Amino acid sequence: MPDTQLGCTKMFRFHKTLDVLTLFHSPRSExxxxxLSALKTASTAAEESSASSGVSRNASGEKKQxxxxxxxxxxxxTAQLRSILDYVGENKVGEIVEGARGVHDAMKILDGTKGVDAIKRPIVVDxxxxxxxxxxxxxxLQQLVESLPKS
Incomplete structure (x- = not known):
């Protein structure tokens, strides 16, 4: 007898969406x-493993992120900057935005003409x-990727 939920037959299951890692990237920066190369390698290895077996596993047979x-x-x-500062603490604003001594400075710089160039890249956000x-x-970076939920 099929599982029912609120009188409906359960016909499918929802799959967990993947975590999103954003790389604020500058191609001019080595x-x-x-x-970028390390993240692409980690992502590609997981995808290839998943495609071949249906489950993403590493070489030792453990599930991969x-x-x-x-x-x-x-x-x-500015919303992204605010979220990042919430994650790392406002005391790190100078490590993210060149020349910023506080959140107000950072927001002004980001909104100004030097906004793109003022961000110290790379920054990876989970x-x-x-x-x-x-x-x-x-x-x-390796610790961040390895701590992602495994599929």
């Missing part, structure tokens, strides 16, 4: 290009879990 990679070369919005990696910290 560090940013290395971070899968995520959607969003690469942003354009300006960061919006689903509220985590950020500033710069090219490979161990922090």
């Amino acid at each position: 560090a940013s290009n290395r971070v 899968m995520f959607e990679l969003d690469v942003v070369e354009g300006p960061m919005t 919006w689903n879990n509220g985590r950020v990696v500033l710069g090219e910290k490979q161990s922090a």
Whole structure:
């Protein structure tokens, strides 16, 4: 007898959506290009493993983290900056926006003509879990990817 929920036959199951990692990227930055390469490698390995077996697993047979990679070369919005500062703390504003001594400064710089160039890239944001990696910290980046929910 089929499972019923509120008198309806349960015919399908909802699949969990992938976590989104956003890379605020500058193609002119070697560090940013290395971070992009590392994220693409991690994402591709998970996708290939999933496609061949139906389940994403690493070489030792453990499930792998899968995520959607969003690469942003354009300006960061003030809402995105506010969220990132909520994740890392307002005391890190100078590590994100060049020349900013506080949140008000950062917002003014972001809204100004130097907004795109003022952001110190690379910045990787895990919006689903509220985590950020500033710069090219490979161990922090690896830890962020490995801590994503496994598929």
